[in-house]
Amino acid sequence: MIDLISDTVTRPTPAMRRVMAEAEVGDEQLGEDPSVNRLQEMVAELTGKEAALFLPSGTMCNLVGIKVHTQPGDRIIIERTAHPVTSEAGGPGLVCGVLTYLVDGVRGVFTAEQVEAAADPGDGVHTPPTTLVCIENTHNRGGGKIWPIETLQAVCATAHRLGLKVHMDGARLLNAVVATGLPAATWCRSVDTVWIDLSKGLGCPVGAVLAGDDETMRLARRYKQMFGGAMRQAGILAAAGIYALQHHVERLAEDHANARLLAEGLAETPGIGLDPAEVETNIVFFDVQNTGMTAAAFTEALLAEGVRMGAVGRYRVRAVTHLDVTRQDIERAIQAVRRVVLGRR
Template identity: 40%
Template structure:
C-alpha cells in the first residue's frame, strides 16, 4: 500500500534511501524462514542470492549490508595493493565511500572527467598506465556507475559500455559496475539484467533505494570471486546471522517494485518543471530517472536548502552550487501537487 511521504507537514526529497517497507513487504518479511547466514544456513538469504545471480545470468551473489560494502568488497577482491582503479571524478566509490579504496584495497585512483558521471571508451584507454613503467601503478580495474548519483541520475548508452568492455579486454582490465540504481537505468532502456551480466565482471545492485527495501545490496559475479568477497565481508565484520527477513524484503522488491520506478521518473520530471517555473533555479540539469539536480538562483546550495526547509521541503546540498532532489517509492502525485503549491503558489 503506497502512502504519501508528507510527515509532520514535511516533504522529504533528500534521497531514495528514505524508502520504508510497504505493508505487503512487511507481511512477506515476517513469514521468511531464518537461519545463520555466516554458516550459509539462512534459506531466504540463499534464495535472494540465487534469484539475483540468475536474473543477471551470473554464477553467484552475496547479500551485503550496503552498496558501499559491496563496492568495496568488489574492489578489494579484484585488485592487489598498489594497483590502480579507473573511475569518474564524481563517482560514488571515490567521493562517498570514506576513502575505502585506499583503506580497504590499498589502491590508488585514476580520475576521469566524464559527462554527468559517465566516462567514455577513449578516456578509459587514455587512462591506462604502461605496465612496463615501474614508476606507475598497475591499471587493474575500471568502475562505472549506472545511474550516476552526482551526475543527476544519468545512464549510459549500452554501446558505450560494450566499447569500454572491449578496451578492458584488450588491456587485461577488470570491469565493475556500481549499479546502486541500475534498475532505474534498465527501466528506461531496452537492455535486460542479463545484458549487463554478460558485460561486467562484477555488479553491485542496491535494494534499499528505489526498490524500497529497508536495507541491503547484492554483489554478483563468478563463484570464485563471490567466495573471495564472502571472506572479505567476514573480515570487515559484515557477516550477519538471521538476515532472512531483510533478504525477504529484497525478494519482494524485485518481484513487485521494479515497474514502479518509471513512476518515480515521471514525478522527478514534474518536480523539474516546477523548479524551472518557480524562479528558484538558475539551471535544472536534464532529468533521466529519479534524481533532480539544480543550480540555485542568487544563492549557494546551503542557503537554498535552508530556504526549502522554511517551506518544509527537504533536499540535499552537493557542494557549493548543486542541490539534489530525489523521488522514490513513497512519493505520490499528491506530494507533487503539494510541492507545486509550496513552490509556485498553485492550488492543489
C-alpha cells in the same frame, strides 16, 4: 514532510514488513538461511551472473568488488564524481590499498579512449599497475544519468583487451532497466562484477547484493567475512529484497515520471536553473544561484515549507523521487519552491 533528500529514506511498506516477519531464516554465515539463498539466486539470475552475495550495504559491495580484482598498490580507473570517490570515506584507499586514476566524464560517463589513455602501464616498474575500471550506472552525481549501452560495452571491451577487470556500481541499475527497457543481464553482460541496492528505490530497510562468477564470489565471501559483513538470521532482511524484486521494480517508472514533473515545474520557476531533458531517472539536480540564495539557504527555507531537499554545493541542490513520494507530493513541492523563491525575490 515531503522528503526528497534521497531515495534512501524510503520505509518498508506494510506488505514488506509482513513478509519480513514471516521469513524463513537460518545462519547466513553458514550458508543456511533459505531466504538469503533465494535472494542471491534471484539476483544472479537477474544479472546473468553465476552467483551473488548478500551484503549489508552498497559501500561494502564496492569495497568487496574492488578488492576481489586488485592487490594493494594497484591503480583503478574511476570517474571523478563516482560514489567511492565522493561518498565512501576513502574506503578503497584504506581498506583495499588502491590508488585511483580519476577521469573526467560527462555527467559521470567516460569513454573507451579515456580508459585506453589512463591504463598506460608506463615502464612497468615505477608506474603502479592498472587492474580495474569502475563504472556507476545510473550515475548519482550525474543526475541519475544512464550510461549509453554502446559506451558501456566499448569501455568494457577496451578494459578487457588491456587485461583489466570491470566493476559496476549498479546501486540504481534497475532504474536504468526500467527507463530503457533493456534487461539487467544486458547491462551486466560485459562487466565482471556488479551490485544492486535494495535500500534505495526498491524500498528495503537494509542491504545490497553483489554478483559475478562463481570463483570471484567465493573470494568475495572471504572478504565479506573479513570486513565484518557476515550475518546470522539475515533472512528477515533478505525477505524484504525478495519482495521488492517481485513488486517494486516496475513501479520505478512512477518515480521517473515524478522526477520529470518536478524538473518541469522547477524549470518554470524564476531563478531556478536546470534542463528537464537531462532528467532520465529519479534524480534532479538544479541551480539556485539566480534566486539570490545559496543552496543551504534555499533548502533551509524549503524545509520550513515542509519539503526536504539536499544542498550538494554552494548553489546546487538535489532532489530524489521514490516510493514514499506521490505525484500530489511533487505538485505540492513545486508550489513550496515557488513560495520560497518568489518570496525571496
